[in-house]
Amino acid sequence: MTVYGVGLGPGDPGLVTVRGKDILEEASVVYSPGRLSRSVATEHVSEERVGDLDFPMTRDEDELREAWKAAAAEIAPRAREETVAFVTLGDPNVYSTFGHLRRTLDAFYPDVDVETVPGVSAVTAFTTALGIEVASGTSLTLQEAAGEATPTGPDRMVLFKVTDAPATHERLVAAGYDVVYGRRLYMEQGETLVTDDPEELADRDYYTLAYAEKEGVETTAATAAFDVETEVEQ
Ligand SMILES: C[S@@+](CC[C@H](N)C(=O)[O-])C[C@H]1O[C@@H](n2cnc3c(N)ncnc32)[C@H](O)[C@@H]1O
Numbered sequence: 001m002t003v004y005g006v007g008l009g010p011g012d013p014g015l016v017t018v019r020g021k022d023i024l025e026e027a028s029v030v031y032s033p034g035r036l037s038r039s040v041a042t043e044h045v046s047e048e049r050v051g052d053l054d055f056p057m058t059r060d061e062d063e064l065r066e067a068w069k070a071a072a073a074e075i076a077p078r079a080r081e082e083t084v085a086f087v088t089l090g091d092p093n094v095y096s097t098f099g100h101l102r103r104t105l106d107a108f109y110p111d112v113d114v115e116t117v118p119g120v121s122a123v124t125a126f127t128t129a130l131g132i133e134v135a136s137g138t139s140l141t142l143q144e145a146a147g148e149a150t151p152t153g154p155d156r157m158v159l160f161k162v163t164d165a166p167a168t169h170e171r172l173v174a175a176g177y178d179v180v181y182g183r184r185l186y187m188e189q190g191e192t193l194v195t196d197d198p199e200e201l202a203d204r205d206y207y208t209l210a211y212a213e214k215e216g217v218e219t220t221a222a223t224a225a226f227d228v229e230t231e232v233e234q
Contacts, residue, residue, distance in 0.1 A: 001079055001080065001081060001082050001083050001084070001113070002079065002083060002084070002112075002113040002114070002115055003075060003076075003079045003084045003085075003086060003101075003105065003112060003113070003114050003115070004023045004027065004083070004084070004085045004086070004114075004115050004116070004117055005085075005086050005087075005088065005092035005093075005096075005098040005101070005102065005114070005115070005116045005117065006020045006023050006024060006030075006085050006086070006087045006088075006092065006117045006119070007020060007087075007088060007089075007090060007091040007092045007096075007116075007117060007118050007119015007120070007121070008020065008037055008040045008041065008087050008088065008089055008090075008119055009040075009089070009090065009119045009120035009125070009186070010089065010090060010120060010121075010122050010125045010185055010186040010187060011036065011040060011089060011184070011185075011186050011187030011188060011189070011207075012040075012186040012187065012188060013040050013043035013044065013188075015120050015125070015186055016040070016043075016044060016119070017117065017118070017119065017120070019117050020117045020119060021044055023083070023085050023117055024041065024044045024045050024085055024087075025044070025045070026083050027045075027049070027082075027083045027084055027085035028049065028078070028082040028083060028084065029049055029050075029051045029078060029082075029084055029085070030045050030049055030050050030051065030084075030085045030086075030087060031050075031051045031052070031053050031071075031075060031084065031085065031086045031087070032050055032051070032052060032053075032086075032087050033053055033055055033086075033087075033088065033097045034055075034089075036089060036187075036189060037087045037088060037089050038050060038052070038087075039188075039189065040087070040089070041087050051074075053071045053074065054067070054070075055067050055071075055097070064100070065104075068100045068101060068103075068104040069104060069108065071101060071104070072101065072104040072105050072108055072109060073108075075101070075105070076105060076108070076109040076112050079109075079112045079113075080111070080112065086098060086101055088119070089119075090119055090120070090121040090122050090123075090125075091118050091119045091120070091121035091123075092116050092117070092118070092119065093116060093118070094121045094122075094123060094142075095144070095160060095161075098116070102114050102116075122158075122160070122185065122209055123142055123158055125185055125186055126158060126182050126185060126209055126211060129182050129185040129186065129192075129194060130180050130182050130194055130211055132180075132211055133221075134156075135219050135221045136221070137219060138155070138156065138219050139154065139155060139156065140154075140156045140157070140158065141153075141154035141156065141157045141158070142157070142158050142160070143157050143158070143159050143160070144159065144160050144161045145159040145160065145161055145162045145163075145168050145210065146160075146161035146163055148167075150167070150168050150171035150172060150175075152171070152172065152175035152177070154214075155213065155214045155217045156211070156212070156213050156214070156217070157177075157210075157211070157212045158209060158210070158211055159209060159210040159211075159212060160209050161206070161208075162181065162201075162208040162209055162210045163204050163206065163208070164204070165181060165198040165201035165202065165208060165210070166198045166199065166201075166202055168198070168210060169198035172210070172212050176214055176215050177212040177213060177214055177215065178196075178212070178213050178214075178215055179196060179198075179210050179211070179212045179213075180194065180195070180196050180210070180211050181193070181194070181195055181196070181198065181201055181208060181209070181210050181211075182194050182208070182209050182210075182211070183201060183205055183207060183208045183209075184205070184207045184208075185207075185209075187207065190205070190207070
């Protein structure tokens with residue numbers, strides 16, 4: 001049988017894909033690495049089929065490896081007999097815990113099949129939530145902005161892990177960017193916020209991203225040039 005990494009989307013249970021929902025229904029156990037992913041999963045599966053795994057909040061690499069070895073040791077024997085799901089918010093292959101599980105299973109239990117069901121990532125969901133079009137011919141870069149890091153350079157960036165919005169904002173503005181922030185987009189837990197004022201985001205919330213665009217960068221899609229009055233007359 002198989003371990004499926006199922007992407008749950010940004011948090012709204014209505015944004016789980018049809019395929020993801022099918023796997024959640026089929027799985028005998030659905031493992032969740034956190035409280036938020038658990039609450040989305042339980043909109044689609046009963047509590048008794050959800051298995052919790054314990055992960056330390058640490059960057060210590062030895063501790064992390066031990067935690068993922070323990071998780072793989074719990075999951076692998078079940079996956080040999082039955083279908084097992086491991087859920088993550090967004091997409092399982094975008095800055096996600098699922099990568100640790102996949103690598104650990106590959107290393108210690110190579111006989112266990114691992115598959116991924118893609119989910120709606122915050123990388124794409126931010127466009128609708130913030131009213132941004134990534135028009136053809138333009139580029140978009142995904143970066144992390146945690147801690148002191150505020151990357152600059154590309155014309156357009158999505159920054160994840162904006163944990164200190166005022167500091168990030170100061171650096172981005174100094175580097176010539178216009179910035180919009182999105183917090184808890186499509187999430188039912190906590191308040192959704194879309195703003196260009198970093199002071200509204202002064203309190204730390206992990207589920208915060210930023211879209212930064214270099215001032216003066218322009219793209220004009222062909223259809224943006226419609227002059228309705230002229231067109232209607234023709
Ligand atoms: C570890 S990454 C996980 C990304 C996830 N796998 C995905 O594909 O969306 C977590 C970061 O994604 C961003 N993020 C994820 N979901 C979000 C949401 N619903 N609203 C705003 N930001 C979100 C935040 O910047 C957060 O710090």
